[in-house]
Structure formats: C-alpha cells, structure tokens
Amino acid sequence: MTNPPPWQNVRDAIESAWPASGYRDLGVVVGCSGGADSVALLRSLVESVRQPAAPSPPRGFLVVAHFNHQFRGRESHADAEFVRQLAGQLAVPLETECGQGAEQDEESARNDRREFFRTVMRRHGARYLALGHSRDDNVETVLYRLMRGTGPAGMAGIASFRPFSDDPSGSDFVIARPMLDLGRDQIREALRSINAPWRDDASNRSNAYRRNWIRNELLPTMQSQFPQAVPAIARAIQGQRQWLDALQPVIDRWLATVQIREKPLTLRRLDRIGGEAETELTATPLRDQAVAIEALRRCWQRSGWPLRDMGQFHWTRVFEMLCGRGPDALTLPGAVEIRRDPESLTLVRRH
Incomplete structure (x- = not known):
C-alpha cells in the first residue's frame, strides 16, 4: 500500500481539523503573508470549497487579506505582489493594506495587522479569519511564554478556534487555525511536491525578535540533544489544551x-x-x-x-x-x- 502524496497529507490534516462543511457556506478571510504556511492554507481551502464532488455549489466566499508592514522595503512589496498574483491565479478576491513602514515591536505590528483583519471581516460580513500557524509556531509560542513565567493556560498554546476578541465588536468573528498539527517542514515538502512557490521572509533569520531567537537558536540546540523535541512538546501542549477545555x-x-x-x-x-x-x-x-x-x-x-x-x-x-x-x-x-x-x-x- 503506497503512502498518500505529501500535498494530500496536508489537505487531509486541514480537512480533519476543519471540515469544509463547516465553512463552505460562510465567509472566510484568509490571512496570507506569502510564506509557505499561509500559502498552503489558502490553496487547501480553495480546493476544499471548490470540490467538484460536492453535492451543491458553495454559498459562502473566500477573501485573501495581506497586510504589508513595509519593514523590508522592496522585499515587502515583492511579498505583496506575490500574494496579488496568487489571489488572481486562484480567482479569490484580495484585500491589502500598507503599514507605516517604521520599525515597531512585535506586539504593535501584530495589533496593526489584527485591526486590518477586523476591518476586512466587517466589510465582507465574514464569519472566520483563517490563519496558517503550524505546530512549530505553537511550540515556539509556548517556549516564549514559558520563559516569561506563564501559568498552566499559557502552556496550552494556541487554540485551534477562538473568538476574534471578547469585546462586542469582535465577538461574532472566529479565528481558525487548522494547521496546528502540521510541521513546518512537512508543509514545505507538500508545496514543493505540487510545484507551488512561496516567499521566504529574510527577517525571520534575524534574532532581533525573541521569537526568531527561539526558532533559530534555542530549538536547534534542544533538537541536537532531543531530535523529537518539537513533536514531544506539541504532545504536552495538546494535554494542556485538554486540561484547559x-x-x-x-x-x-x-x-x-x-x-x-x-x-x-x-x-x-x-x-x-x-x-x-x-x-x-x-x-x-x-x-x-x-x-x-x-x-x-x-x-x-x-x-x-x-x-x-x-x-x-x-x-x-x-x-x-x-x-x-x-x-x-x-x-x-x-x-x-x-x-x-x-x-x-x-x-x-x-x-
């Protein structure tokens, strides 16, 4: 018995975490930076919604949302152009916005992007914001929280589904992260198998941000002694998530x-x-x-x-x-x- 091809494995994992029946008749905004994870998520959702074997045409919609922070000059604009071309290739509407281009801390940049997503969801009447966070992102998040002295809930990592916010203006929106069981390398291998390109953010190699240091320095050091550190930590996160639920x-x-x-x-x-x-x-x-x-x-x-x-x-x-x-x-x-x-x-x- 042959193993399913890499792209099918990724598709199956996303479908298992978030069946298309749960969103194909609703509005979904897909945050896409142009990186491998968000590109894989967008492609998978488009394929799932447009399945020819579906009993009826979808009544919902997908919208691509790209926020250009303009931190990296030409590279940032090249990312935005890549997403524009991808959205056109997939025949999905695109919403874009540019930030100020000034250096910001991680939280300020995240807040700007989050407010952009909120605006796009309101404008289109979407129910979901789909984000391409992977298992590796979840592990890095928990390690970051752990070093800041987090409690048990912080060890539960990123939730697969959660309200966009608890205030009335965002309580009707839901953030969906259906890729938390997929590894970063697995996602890239799947995209290569279907000749699907993506953009690599060179700033991810800089250790100026603490999360990048965790990714580039801490985790590789841990894996030199414990090669299965990422999946092992992911299992611990899953146990904490069950406790929190x-x-x-x-x-x-x-x-x-x-x-x-x-x-x-x-x-x-x-x-x-x-x-x-x-x-x-x-x-x-x-x-x-x-x-x-x-x-x-x-x-x-x-x-x-x-x-x-x-x-x-x-x-x-x-x-x-x-x-x-x-x-x-x-x-x-x-x-x-x-x-x-x-x-x-x-x-x-x-x-």
Missing part, C-alpha cells in the same frame, strides 16, 4: 459566583463568600488558585486589557488580594489599578 465550565461557575459587575470590573472577596455559595465549593472551587487565575485572565480579555506583561507573579498577587491577603491597592502592567474594600475588589484601567 475541561476547566471552562468550572471557570464559568466561578465567574457566576464571584463577579458582581463587568464595568467597572468588581469581584467579591473570596474570604467574604459564605452561605449558599460556600456549600457549592465542591462543584465550584472558589479558592482554587488555578481556577481563579484562569477566570481572571478571561476578565482581562473581556475588558480588552493587555495580557502580554501579566506573568504568573502578577496573577498570584491578584488572587492573594481576592483572598484578603496582601495590600489593599495595587497597580498592574497596563495601568490596571485594583482597590480592595471590605467586601469586594474593583479593577479599573487608567489611560
């Missing part, structure tokens, strides 16, 4: 018991909760630090507050305040101020 109903119950109001965010002190709520502690472990921290993280997301600089140390400080320990006032990264009164905590972000 199982925890979601518990977090829902915690918030239902503890949160008084959303604006301003006000939470009951855990050391003041008693009576009927106390009898439900076995079902809702209010004083379990892991549950509380993941619930607090959700509050941050809903409020649109920055999570990047919130390490495990900061979450632990907030949990201690909820339990009646530590100071009565605290300022956290992102200018989030917490004040504790006899019955509750109030959290406000100062701009």
Whole structure:
C-alpha cells in the first residue's frame, strides 16, 4: 500500500481539523503573508470549497487579506505582489493594506495587522479569519511564554478556534487555525511536491525578535540533544489544551459566583463568600488558585486589557488580594489599578 502524496497529507490534516462543511457556506478571510504556511492554507481551502464532488455549489466566499508592514522595503512589496498574483491565479478576491513602514515591536505590528483583519471581516460580513500557524509556531509560542513565567493556560498554546476578541465588536468573528498539527517542514515538502512557490521572509533569520531567537537558536540546540523535541512538546501542549477545555465550565461557575459587575470590573472577596455559595465549593472551587487565575485572565480579555506583561507573579498577587491577603491597592502592567474594600475588589484601567 503506497503512502498518500505529501500535498494530500496536508489537505487531509486541514480537512480533519476543519471540515469544509463547516465553512463552505460562510465567509472566510484568509490571512496570507506569502510564506509557505499561509500559502498552503489558502490553496487547501480553495480546493476544499471548490470540490467538484460536492453535492451543491458553495454559498459562502473566500477573501485573501495581506497586510504589508513595509519593514523590508522592496522585499515587502515583492511579498505583496506575490500574494496579488496568487489571489488572481486562484480567482479569490484580495484585500491589502500598507503599514507605516517604521520599525515597531512585535506586539504593535501584530495589533496593526489584527485591526486590518477586523476591518476586512466587517466589510465582507465574514464569519472566520483563517490563519496558517503550524505546530512549530505553537511550540515556539509556548517556549516564549514559558520563559516569561506563564501559568498552566499559557502552556496550552494556541487554540485551534477562538473568538476574534471578547469585546462586542469582535465577538461574532472566529479565528481558525487548522494547521496546528502540521510541521513546518512537512508543509514545505507538500508545496514543493505540487510545484507551488512561496516567499521566504529574510527577517525571520534575524534574532532581533525573541521569537526568531527561539526558532533559530534555542530549538536547534534542544533538537541536537532531543531530535523529537518539537513533536514531544506539541504532545504536552495538546494535554494542556485538554486540561484547559475541561476547566471552562468550572471557570464559568466561578465567574457566576464571584463577579458582581463587568464595568467597572468588581469581584467579591473570596474570604467574604459564605452561605449558599460556600456549600457549592465542591462543584465550584472558589479558592482554587488555578481556577481563579484562569477566570481572571478571561476578565482581562473581556475588558480588552493587555495580557502580554501579566506573568504568573502578577496573577498570584491578584488572587492573594481576592483572598484578603496582601495590600489593599495595587497597580498592574497596563495601568490596571485594583482597590480592595471590605467586601469586594474593583479593577479599573487608567489611560
């Protein structure tokens, strides 16, 4: 029995993670940088939507979205031209936008690109934003978080599907990442097998960005001693993701018991909760630090507050305040101020 060709393996993996029946009648914006991962994702989705064996024509649509940061001058414009030609070849509408071209940190660049995607989704009435993150991206993300002192949820890596944002303007949109089980080398081999070109970003070889250092220096060093480090870490991430998914109903119950109001965010002190709520502690472990921290993280997301600089140390400080320990006032990264009164905590972000 012969093995399926490399491109078919990639197609099958994407279809398994995200069956075409789930999006072919809806709108999908596909973020495409011109790199191998996003090119493979775009080609796969186009082929899946246009399958001749489908019982009926698709009622949905695909749109390609390319954000040109203009960081690399001619190379950036060549990437944009490559995506324009690819979209034309595949007969898929294209949306593009250019950034300022000035040097930015990773988070600012990501925010600019994210706002562009949000605008494109609104304009077209799309439901999904499809992004081509691979298994290697997931492993690099977890290593990055680990070195910043992440908690258990950070070790769960990138979610395959998640709301675009928790604020009302983005809650109807869903980010889909159906390539998290595919390795970077596997994706490139598949594209070569069908003579499909892609663009290589030379800036990925620079270690100016920490994620690039993880990719170019840390992981190769790890693999010199543990050749299967990437798939092994990926399996650990999958276990953490299953743990986090199982925890979601518990977090829902915690918030239902503890949160008084959303604006301003006000939470009951855990050391003041008693009576009927106390009898439900076995079902809702209010004083379990892991549950509380993941619930607090959700509050941050809903409020649109920055999570990047919130390490495990900061979450632990907030949990201690909820339990009646530590100071009565605290300022956290992102200018989030917490004040504790006899019955509750109030959290406000100062701009």
